[in-house]
Amino acid sequence: MSTRPVFGTSPAGSVEARDAIRSRAGVFDRWLLGRVVRRFRPARVRFRLWDGTEMSSSDAAPAGTIVFRERRALLDFARDPDLQFGEGYTAGRIEVNGDFVGVLEEGIRAGFARPIRTRRTRPHSTRSSRVNARRHYDVGNDFYALWLDREMLYTCAYFDPPDATLEEAQRAKMEYVCRKAGLSPGMAVVEAGCGWGALALFMARHYGVTVKAYNVSAEQTLWARRRAQEEGLADRVEFLEEDYRAIRGTFDAFISVGMLEHVGRENYSVLGEVIARCLTPQGRGLLHFIGRDRPEPLNSWMERRIFPGAYPPTLADVLEGVLEAGRLSAIDVENLRLHYAKTARAWRTRFEAALASVTARFGESFARAWHLYLAGSEAAFAAGSLQLFQIAFARSGMNGVPWTRAPLYAADGNG
Amino acid sequence: MSTRPVFGTSPAGSVEARDAIRSRAGVFDRWLLGRVVRRFRPARVRFRLWDGTEMSSSDAAPAGTIVFRERRALLDFARDPDLQFGEGYTAGRIEVNGDFVGVLEEGIRAGFARPIRTRRTRPHSTRSSRVNARRHYDVGNDFYALWLDREMLYTCAYFDPPDATLEEAQRAKMEYVCRKAGLSPGMAVVEAGCGWGALALFMARHYGVTVKAYNVSAEQTLWARRRAQEEGLADRVEFLEEDYRAIRGTFDAFISVGMLEHVGRENYSVLGEVIARCLTPQGRGLLHFIGRDRPEPLNSWMERRIFPGAYPPTLADVLEGVLEAGRLSAIDVENLRLHYAKTARAWRTRFEAALASVTARFGESFARAWHLYLAGSEAAFAAGSLQLFQIAFARSGMNGVPWTRAPLYAADGNG
Numbered sequence: 081m082s083t084r085p086v087f088g089t090s091p092a093g094s095v096e097a098r099d100a101i102r103s104r105a106g107v108f109d110r111w112l113l114g115r116v117v118r119r120f121r122p123a124r125v126r127f128r129l130w131d132g133t134e135m136s137s138s139d140a141a142p143a144g145t146i147v148f149r150e151r152r153a154l155l156d157f158a159r160d161p162d163l164q165f166g167e168g169y170t171a172g173r174i175e176v177n178g179d180f181v182g183v184l185e186e187g188i189r190a191g192f193a194r195p196i197r198t199r200r201t202r203p204h205s206t207r208s209s210r211v212n213a214r215r216h217y218d219v220g221n222d223f224y225a226l227w228l229d230r231e232m233l234y235t236c237a238y239f240d241p242p243d244a245t246l247e248e249a250q251r252a253k254m255e256y257v258c259r260k261a262g263l264s265p266g267m268a269v270v271e272a273g274c275g276w277g278a279l280a281l282f283m284a285r286h287y288g289v290t291v292k293a294y295n296v297s298a299e300q301t302l303w304a305r306r307r308a309q310e311e312g313l314a315d316r317v318e319f320l321e322e323d324y325r326a327i328r329g330t331f332d333a334f335i336s337v338g339m340l341e342h343v344g345r346e347n348y349s350v351l352g353e354v355i356a357r358c359l360t361p362q363g364r365g366l367l368h369f370i371g372r373d374r375p376e377p378l379n380s381w382m383e384r385r386i387f388p389g390a391y392p393p394t395l396a397d398v399l400e401g402v403l404e405a406g407r408l409s410a411i412d413v414e415n416l417r418l419h420y421a422k423t424a425r426a427w428r429t430r431f432e433a434a435l436a437s438v439t440a441r442f443g444e445s446f447a448r449a450w451h452l453y454l455a456g457s458e459a460a461f462a463a464g465s466l467q468l469f470q471i472a473f474a475r476s477g478m479n480g481v482p483w484t485r486a487p488l489y490a491a492d493g494n495g
Numbered sequence: 496m497s498t499r500p501v502f503g504t505s506p507a508g509s510v511e512a513r514d515a516i517r518s519r520a521g522v523f524d525r526w527l528l529g530r531v532v533r534r535f536r537p538a539r540v541r542f543r544l545w546d547g548t549e550m551s552s553s554d555a556a557p558a559g560t561i562v563f564r565e566r567r568a569l570l571d572f573a574r575d576p577d578l579q580f581g582e583g584y585t586a587g588r589i590e591v592n593g594d595f596v597g598v599l600e601e602g603i604r605a606g607f608a609r610p611i612r613t614r615r616t617r618p619h620s621t622r623s624s625r626v627n628a629r630r631h632y633d634v635g636n637d638f639y640a641l642w643l644d645r646e647m648l649y650t651c652a653y654f655d656p657p658d659a660t661l662e663e664a665q666r667a668k669m670e671y672v673c674r675k676a677g678l679s680p681g682m683a684v685v686e687a688g689c690g691w692g693a694l695a696l697f698m699a700r701h702y703g704v705t706v707k708a709y710n711v712s713a714e715q716t717l718w719a720r721r722r723a724q725e726e727g728l729a730d731r732v733e734f735l736e737e738d739y740r741a742i743r744g745t746f747d748a749f750i751s752v753g754m755l756e757h758v759g760r761e762n763y764s765v766l767g768e769v770i771a772r773c774l775t776p777q778g779r780g781l782l783h784f785i786g787r788d789r790p791e792p793l794n795s796w797m798e799r800r801i802f803p804g805a806y807p808p809t810l811a812d813v814l815e816g817v818l819e820a821g822r823l824s825a826i827d828v829e830n831l832r833l834h835y836a837k838t839a840r841a842w843r844t845r846f847e848a849a850l851a852s853v854t855a856r857f858g859e860s861f862a863r864a865w866h867l868y869l870a871g872s873e874a875a876f877a878a879g880s881l882q883l884f885q886i887a888f889a890r891s892g893m894n895g896v897p898w899t900r901a902p903l904y905a906a907d908g909n910g
Contacts, residue, residue: 189892240899373824373891395825396811409788409879410810413828418894464824464892476788477604477879479833484655489901 105129109151112158119161123186129154143186144178161192166381166456170449181425184459193379193456193465204344204389206323212342212389221276221303226438227430227454232276232303235338235368236420236468246426249419254282257337259488260412260472261366263287267332270294270358272324272351273339277304277317283335284316291317292331294324324354331358334365340398341370341390348393348401356406362480364411367402367471370420371395373464379456386453395469403473411481412472417461420468424458520544524566527573534576538601544569558601559593576607581796581871585864596840599874608794608871608880619759619804621738627757627804636691636718641853642845642869647691647718650753650783651835651883661841664834669697672752674903675827675887676781678702682747685709685773687739687766688754692719692732698750699731706732707746709739739769746773749780755813756785756805763808763816771821777895779826782817782886785835786810788879794871801868810884818888826896827887832876835883839873 105113113135117127120137126145128134136142148154153173156164165187168174176183187193204212221232228234229246237249238256257279263269265288274280274293277300283289295301301321308314320326324339334355343351355365370392377383378390393401395413403410431438431454439447460466474481520528528550532542535552541560543549551557563569568588571579580602583589591598602608619627636647643649644661652664653671672694678684680703689695689708692715698704710716716736723729735741739754749770758766770780785807792798793805808816810828818825846853846869854862875881889896 238899240901242898373822374819394814394819395828396814396819399809399811399814404789404809404811407788409830409832409882410828411830413810413825414900415824415826417824418896418898462894464894467824479877479879481833483657483833484653484904485829485900486655486904489899489904 103151104131105133105151109133109154112154113148116154116158116161120187120190120192123190123192125183125186137190142178143182144176144180146183146187147175147177149173149175160380162195163380163384165192166379166385166449166452169452170385170445172444172448181428181455181459181462184456185463188456188459188463188465193460195377195380204342204347206325208389212387216387221299223438223442224276226434227427231278233278234275236370236416237423237426238416239419239422242422246423246430249423249426250278251282254279255286256488257335257366257368257470258283258287260470261333261335262364262482263289263333265289268292268330269333269335270327270329270331272327272334272336272354273342274300274304274319275338276300277307277319279335279337280304280317280319281307281311281313284313285311289316289333292327292329293317293319294322294327295319296321296323324351327354327358329358330360330363332360332363334359334363336366337368339369340367340402341387341392344389345391345393345397345401348398349405352402352405352408354406355402355408356475359406359475361475362478364472364474364481365408367398367469367473369393369398369469371398371467371469373467379460382453382456385449392466395471398469398471403471407476408473409476409478410471410473412470412485414470416468416470417464417466420466421458421461424454424461428454428458518566519546520548520566524548524569527569528563531569531573531576535602535605535607538605538607540598540601552605557593558597559591559595561598561602562590562592564588564590575795577610578795578799580607581794581800581864581867584867585800585860587859587863596843596870596874596877599871600878603871603874603878603880608875610792610795619757619762621740623804627802631802636714638853638857639691641849642842646693648693649690651785651831652838652841653831654834654837657837661838661845664838664841665693666697669694670701671903672750672781672783672885673698673702675885676748676750677779677897678704678748680704683707683745684748684750685742685744685746687742687749687751687769688757689715689719689734690753691715692722692734694750694752695719695732695734696722696726696728699728700726704731704748707742707744708732708734709737709742710734711736711738739766742769742773744773745775745778747775747778749774749778751781752783754784755782755817756802756807759804760806760808760812760816763813764820767817767820767823769821770817770823771890774821774890776890777893779887779889779896780823782813782884782888784808784813784884786813786882786884788882794875797868797871800864807881810886813884813886818886822891823888824891824893825886825888827885827900829885831883831885832879832881835881836873836876839869839876843869843873 113127117135117137122138124138124140124142126134126136126142128145128147130149150173153168229250233250238253239249240252267289269283269289269291271280271291271293274295280291280293284291298321301319304319308317372392372394375394532550532552537553539553539555539557541551541557543560543562545564565588568583644665648665653668654664655667682704684698684704684706686695686708689710695706695708699706713736716734719734723732787807787809790809
C-alpha cells in the first residue's frame with residue numbers, strides 16, 4: 081500500500097497554499113479534536129490539524145494520518161463523521177497520509193462510518209429505482225472500463241485460487257453461480273439486474289441455456305445488446321431495459337447478482353412474489369448481494385453520493401422478506417466477504433493507475449469521491465462491516481435439490 | 496414401504512372386535528368426513544369410516560388409507576386434526592393402511608399437521624428445560640439403543656455417499672461438523688447439548704481437541720461418562736450435567752448439534768451472549784438444528800407427547816436471535832433436510848424391527864406413539880415442513896475464516 085496520498089499535496093498545490101494562511105489551532109480546536117480521537121479509540125489512527133497539531137486514538141503504530149486541512153473540515157467531521165468524512169475528503173479539506181485503506185478499516189471497526197442519525201431513505205418505485213440506478217450506472221461505460229475487468233463485471237469475484245487475477249476470479253464467480261443455480265442445457269433462465277450482461281452471455285455460451293436479462297440502466301442495456309450481437313448470442317440472450325417487477329414467463333432458474341441492494345426493503349415481498357410467479361415447480365435460484373451481520377443503514381455519504389437508495393440487508397431481512405413471501409426454502413448460504421475485499425482492492429488498484437485520466441475527464445472531486453468509495457468498500461469488507469451473501473434456494477418442499485454440495489467443488493462440476 | 500399397518504388389525508384383535516359393535520355411519524358422519532376430505536385436497540389419501548364408507552381427497556391413486564375406527568376418532572380429528580390425529584393413532588382409534596409415511600407426507604403437504612390454534616408454549620427456565628429434556632431423553636438408554644446407531648447419535652446424519660449405512664452416515668456427520676467448525680489439534684471445544692457424547696468423544700479422538708460437553712439429561716450424561724472412561728478419553732472430555740447457561744471458560748470452538756430446538760425463542764439472545772462470552776477472538780462455531788422455512792409452532796401432538804417445549808426456528812429467528820445478540824457473523828449455512836428424512840427412515844426401519852420388544856416393555860400406546868413420531872418426522876422432512884440447518888459462524892469481522900469451502904469436500908479435509 082502506498083504511504084503517500086494518491087492525490088497531490090505538494091507545497092506548490094493550491095490547497096497547500098490555502099493552508100499557509102490558516103490560523104493556528106486554538107483551545108477549542110484541540111478540545112474538539114480530543115473528542116474525535118476518543119470516539120475513534122482504539123483505532124490505530126493519527127489525526128493532524130492544519131497547523132501540525134497531532135493526536136492519536138491508539139498507542140500502537142498508526143496505519144496512517146487523517147489530516148484536517150482547515151477548521152471547517154474538523155467542525156463538520158466532529159458533528160457528523162459518517163457523512164462529513166466523505167464530503168471533506170472529496171473536497172480536499174481532509175487528506176489521508178499513510179495506508180488509506182488501513183485508516184478506513186480502523187475507523188470502520190471503531191464505528192465511525194455508522195450513521196448517527198436516521199436519514200430519509202429514497203423511495204423505490206419503478207420510476208425512482210430507474211433514477212437511482214442511472215445516477216450510478218449511467219456515469220458512462222468508458223469510465224467503468226478503466227478499472228473493471230474486461231467483461232465489466234461490477235460484483236464480487238470469486239478468487240479461487242486466491243492469487244487468481246481479477247479476470248480469472250470474475251470468470252470463476254460466473255462458473256460458481258451457474259453451479260449453485262444448477263444450470264443445465266436447454267433451461268430457461270431469468271436474470272434480474274444484469275449489469276453489462278457478462279453473466280447472461282456466459283450462461284448461454286457455457287451452459288447452453290436461454291436467458292432473459294433485466295436491467296433499468298439504459299447505458300448498460302445498450303452495451304449488453306451490442307455484445308450479444310457481436311458474439312452471436314442475440315437469439316439466446318434477450319436484454320430488456322425493464323425493472324424486475326416487469327418479469328413475465330416461467331423459468332427453470334432465477335438469478336440475481338448485485339441487484340437486491342437497490343430493491344429497497346419495502347419491496348422484498350414483491351420480489352419474493354415475482355420469483356414465486358416465474359419459477360417452475362422444480363426451479364432453483366440464486367440471490368447474490370451485499371449485506372450486513374446486523375441491521376444498519378448504508379454509510380450516509382455512500383448513500384448520498386455513490387449509491388442513492390441502496391440498503392445492504394441482513395440475511396434475516398432477505399429470508400423473511402423475500403423467501404418467506406415466495407414460499408421458498410434456503411438450501412445453501414455462503415458469505416464471501418473477504419472475496420469482495422479482494423475484488424474492491426483490484427478495482428482500486430486499477431482505478432489508481434487510471435487516476436490521471438479520470439481526473440482529467442471528470443474533475444478532481446469526482447476522482448477523489450470514487451477513490452474513497454473503492455477504498456472504503458475494501459475497508460468495509462475487510463472490517464466485517466459489510467458482507468457478501470449468496471443464497472441458493474428452491475420452492476419449499478422441492479426434493480430435486482442436490483444431495484451434497486461436493487459437486488460445486490469438483491473439477492467438472494458433476495462430483 | 497409396507498402396504499399393511501405395522502400394528503396388528505387382524506379380525507381377532509380387540510379393536511376389531513369393538514369395531515363390530517359400532518353403528519353404521521350416518522348422514523352427519525358422512526357430511527363431516529366430506530369436510531375433512533375437502534380440507535385435505537389435493538392429498539392422495541383415502542379415508543374410511545368404521546362401517547366401510549370411503550372418500551378420497553384426490554382422484555389420483557392414494558398413498559394409503561386413514562381409517563377412523565370409531566365415531567369419536569372422526570369427531571376429534573375434524574375438530575383439531577394436528578393434535579387429534581396423533582391422539583387417535585396412539586389410542587388405536589385411527590389406523591393407517593398402505594404407505595404410512597406416504598400418507599403422512601401427503602397430509603403434511605396439505606397442511607393438516609399445522610397447529611390450528613395457538614397453544615400455551617412451555618417455559619424454558621433452567622429447571623423446566625431440565626424437566627422437558629428429561630421427559631424425552633430419560634425414557635431409557637436401552638430404548639434408544641434399540642433403534643439408534645451403535646454410537647447413539649440422535650441427530651441428523653450425513654449420507655455421503657447416499658447409500659451409506661446409518662453408522663457410516665453418523666460418522667460422516669461428525670467428520671463434517673468438525674470440518675465446518677475448523678477443529679485442529681490442541682483446541683479447546685465446548686459442546687452445548689451433547690446427547691450420549693458420541694460427537695465429543697469423536698472430536699477428542701480424531702481431532703486431538705479437549706472438550707467440555709454440557710447436557711441436562713442425567714441418563715445421557717452417565718452413559719457418556721462411562722464411555723469416556725472405557726475409551727480412555729476421560730482426561731480430555733468432560734461431561735457436565737448442566738444447562739448451556741452454565742458454560743464457563745473460553746473455547747476455540749462452540750458446537751451445538753440438536754439443542755437449539757429445545758432452547759426456546761425467548762432465550763436465543765442469552766445463548767448468543769453465552770457464545771460471545773466463551774468464544775476466543777479467532778474462535779468459530781456451528782449450530783445444527785431442526786428448523787422451518789416459515790415461522791410456525793411445532794405440530795401440537797409432537798409438542799404435547801414427544802418434545803415438550805420444542806420449537807423449530809426459522810433461519811431468520813436464529814440469525815436475529817442468537818447471532819446478532821452475540822455479534823456473530825454467519826459464514827456458511829446448509830440445509831440438510833433430505834438427509835434427515837433418510838436418517839428418520841433408518842430409525843423407523845430399526846424401530847419396526849424392534850417393535851415386539853418395544854411393545855412388550857412399554858405398552859402398545861407408547862409403541863404406536865413413537866412409531867408415529869418417527870414416521871411423521873420422516874414425512875415432515877420429505878414434505879419440506881421441517882428443515883435441518885447447519886450454521887457455521889465466527890465473530891463479526893474475524894478474518895481467519897476459510898478462503899473457500901472446497902476443503903470440506905477434499906479427501907483429507909485440507910483442500
